[in-house]
Amino acid sequence: MTDLPNLNPACAPSIDADSLFPPKRSTHPPRILLLYGSLRERSFSRFATEEAARLLTAFGAEPRIFDPTSLPLPDAASEDHPKVAELRDLVTWSEGMVWCSPERHGAMTGVMKAQIDWIPLSLGGVRPTQGKTLAVMQVCGVSQSFNTVNQLRILGRWMRLLTIPNQSSVAKAWDEFD
């Protein structure tokens, strides 16, 4: 006969069920940070990001878009560089993120990766990405591919983000915007 579990409440681990939930429901619109991976003036990943921000606003969220122009390469400047500080403040502010990268040579762009590489796993004792929500998107020059969103999912896991199953890959992105 197998051993029965010990049902003595005194031996049960003390878990306060309330501690598993946030203390109260948020009263502000969900704060969503959107990152895109291009410095081109006419950038379709930026256009797709702006469209996502418009939809988020319509759904009642508060979106903010980070412009990666002038962000130094990782470790090429100190952490108090204004663009690095701006990015980190936005990540800390956010409760969820959207990442939209162009595909280049079957991969995300360096501009996209550089932004993520500047986000620390721990910032002053706070984990700025852990447990937050992530949605991933990519734009393609020709046919639809999923190489980049798949890579973004791996990065999201690395940053302890919860990446939603939905994703967007825009084929022939140049043909989708006026």
Ligand SMILES: Cc1cc2nc3c(=O)[nH]c(=O)nc-3n(C[C@H](O)[C@H](O)[C@H](O)COP(=O)(O)O)c2cc1C
């Ligand atoms: C060097 C280079 C490599 C590219 N490689 C790919 C690719 O592998 N797959 C793809 O779908 N598009 C590829 N493209 C097309 C870009 O994804 C497309 O131009 C996209 O719109 C660029 O993003 P942006 O408009 O936000 O700058 C490539 C473009 C360049 C310049």
